[in-house]
Amino acid sequence: MRTRQHVNPLGLSFEEFRGQRPRIPAGAAVEIEVGCADAQFLFERAAADPSRVYLGFEVRDLLVDAVNQRAADEGLPVQGIFANANHHLARVVPAGRVDRVYVNFPDPWFKARHRKRRMVDAALVEGIATVCRAGGEVFFQSDVWSVALDAMDAFERADAVLENQAGPWSFWKDGNPYGVRSWREQNAEAEGLDIWRILYRRR
């Protein structure tokens, strides 16, 4: 499948929500990946524990279609949601409903003039903190040091509602605790790259 490599998530066309709203059955635990791409991580989670609902937020519509097709083909409880997570997460997911949010290897946007496109900002952190239930987990990982530092800065500013499980301003040293890996994670490990991880719990 051919998809555009990158889209500018700050484009005006991404301000309005045009996707399908998530379908969340009463009582089901909910996990979200923001920037899920092909949702490999969520499909592996769903295969390991199909009792939960897995929502993948993604700004590239062809990938969302492919995720929903695969979910139907494989009968797994994964839903691709076409959305700009920074704008729409807390608009389409009920407050306090989510057990876990993953941010796996967001786009690095290396050029200085593109840095404002980086996904983890105050708006996304506020959205994540809003949808998470008390005790819910927020897991971030990246193989790009400056992306990880920017993300930690954004998360630590919300320390009134998010508690860093490694201590304030500290990275999580015990690896990925969830037993499944996204494509980017598999590539980073295969290439021997360092991976910086952060784990928070909603207060």
Ligand SMILES: C[S@@+](CC[C@H](N)C(=O)[O-])C[C@H]1O[C@@H](n2cnc3c(N)ncnc32)[C@H](O)[C@@H]1O
């Ligand atoms: C580098 S890929 C990582 C994919 C996957 N998480 C992994 O670890 O393999 C980042 C993805 O985030 C998506 N993305 C970027 N900004 C976004 C936003 N504001 N809302 C939703 N998705 C976004 C991109 O389109 C891209 O598919």
